[in-house]
Amino acid sequence: MEKLVLQTIKKRQLLEPGDKVLVAVSGGPDSLCLLHLLHKLAPALxxxxxxxxINHGLxxxxxxxxxxxxxxxxxxxLPITxxxxxxxRIQRQQQLSVEAAAREGRYRILLRVARQIGAARIATGHHRDDRVETLLLRLLSGSGLDGLKGIPSKRPLAPGIEVIRPLYDVSRRQVESYCRRNHLQPLYDPSNKQPVYLRNRVRLHLLPFLEREFGxxxxxxxxxTMDLLAADSSLITAWTKQAYAAAAxxxxxxxxxxxxxxxxALAVPLQTRIIRRALWxxxxxxxxxxHIQQVLAVARSKSPAARCFVPGKIIVQREYNRLLVGYSEAEHFSGQQRVRVRLPGRTYLPWSKEWLEAEIIPRSRLTSLQAGPNAAYCAADALEQELYVRTRQPGDKVRLLGSPGSRKVKKILIDKKIPQHKRDRLxxxxxxxxxxxxxxxxxxHAYRVTPDTKQVLHLQIKSG
Known part of the structure; x- marks a missing residue:
């Protein structure tokens, strides 16, 4: 087992000497096996x-x-967080399933902790059987090549931080055997036996059937098969990047x-990949x-002003020989909007016809924390994978710098005598x-710059 994991780490270049690794441990057999193995191999590695x-509280x-x-x-x-x-809350705010909301929140927390402790790698206990289950799930749902290649052995989560899977080539049976041999006492999630979840039906029924019928x-x-598909996918992804640079x-x-x-003028598979990339x-x-087919229909439409809407408040509209993706103009303002912040870079704010400039700079470069009008300095040490800029939402609350507690944003704006039309476009x-x-x-207040802050996010809103 140790030899197999070492081979995986070396072959797939998961770790380097000197790495600090954040190990995600739920208490189940997969994560306990991972932790025990890495602890044993840490001196050699x-x-x-x-x-x-992470306590999901479910x-x-x-x-x-x-x-x-x-x-x-x-x-x-070992240190633990x-x-x-x-x-x-995540499920309600983002309209996700319980499983998707848990995954979204889990990786958000892992990223935050990794940044706080200076870890470059986040190790999870996904193994070969998880990959096979994912392949079958995506095959049943009608996925394309990128979906069928399954779970990668490593992937970037944020600049300088990767998620790695050292048990990538290990089977579930090997994991369970390792736990028994080393007298580990994993805790089992009873929901893993409930056939109400599709993944459980694949694990408990479909895979055993395939083994009985095909060995x-x-x-x-x-x-x-997934390894072969992943190799093909990486080649097509490289072609897509070149084509996207020419088309976008x-x-x-x-x-x-x-x-x-x-x-x-491109082949249809490249068209769909470019559209997916633009929407993302x-x-x-x-x-x-x-969604991809809707956008393709707009692109091929004879109407020079055809358009469609994609979840996420995204408008895709044709403008003669161009396809515009995003919020076209301020007249499409419908009360609430949100866009991803380009970091570093400039982000257009369609509700106010302004620009947000964002960059991360070392704390040592700052001689003053007075950022100037329409600008701010925020501590950047615990940033999430994605920053957003949006208009206000019902129930928004925040504790401003120096305030004793949280207050509703609506009340803050009223007290500052900000006109209604400006509040809606804040x-x-x-x-x-x-x-x-x-x-x-x-x-x-939570994002104030302190003497311990190492990285600072500089934000500035500009017109024109």
Missing amino acids: QISLHIAH RPEAAAEAAAVKKMALQMQ VRRLDVK PQIRRTLAR ETAENGQLVLKLDVLL QAGAKRITYQ SIVTNGEDIMWLGGIEIA
């Missing part, structure tokens, strides 16, 4: 470990699981623009096959879902 445990066993992981950290003499995740080697065969440009108002003469860059999430910068800055007013 010349790495240091830090445990992260099951009665959550507190016992957190206590068990803390106990193991104490036995191994425990965080609680409000899954239902026990089927899991290994499917894993090898940025308009004066900050929108993404696709040149239709270039786009429609504009801020769309959970992009489906149907730009609010958020770190994930947390408010960082009320544009032109004040930063949140």
Whole structure:
């Protein structure tokens, strides 16, 4: 087992000497096996470990699981960070399933902790059987090549931070056998046995059926298929980047623009990939096959002003020989909007016809924390993977710099005698879902720059 994991780490270049690794440990067999193995291999790999445990608060066993992981950290003499995740809040705010909301919040917390402790790698316990299950799930849902290649052995989560999967080539049976041999006592999630979840039906019914009908080697065969698909996908992704560079440009108002003469001259698979990339860059999430087809229909339409809407408040509209992706103009303002902040770079704010400039600078470069009008300095050490700028939402609350507690944004704006039309077009910068800055007013107290701050986010709103 140790030899196989070492081969995976070397072959797939998952770790380097000197790496600090944040190990995500739930208390289940996969993560306990991962932690035990990495702890055993750490001297040879010349790495240091830090445990992260996230309490999702969804099951009665959550507190016992957190206590068990803390106990193991104490036995191994490893540092540990425990965080609680409000899954239902994320589910409600982003309209996600419980599973998707848990995953979204989990990686958000892991990224924050990794930044706080200076870890360049986040290790998770995904193994070969997880990959095979994912392949079958995506095959059943009608995924394309990028979906069928399955879970990667590593992926960037943010600049300088990667998620790695050292158990990538290890089977579930090997994991369970390792736990028994080393007298580990994993905690089992009873929901993993409930057939209400599609993944569980694949694990409990479909895969055993395939093994009975086609032999026990089927899991290994499917894993090898995913490796082949991943190699093909990386080549096509490189072609897509080249084609996207030729087809895409940025308009004066900050929108993404696709040149239709270039786009429609490409092979259809490249067209769909370019459209998916453009939608993602504009801020769309959970992009489906149907969304791509809607955009393709607009691109091929004979109407010079055809348009469609994509979830995420994204407008795609044709303007003669161009395809505009994003918020076309301020007249499309419909009360609430949100766009991803380009960091570093300029982000167009369609509700106010202004620009937000953002960059991260070392704290040592600052001689003063007075940022000037319509500008702010925020601590950047605990930023999320994505920053957003948006208009205000009902119920927004924030504790401003120096304030004794949180207040409703609506009340803050009223007290400052800001006119209604300006309130509706106020730009609010958020770190994930947390408010960082009320544009032109004040930063949140939680993001103040302190003597311990190492990186500073400089924000400035400009017109024209």
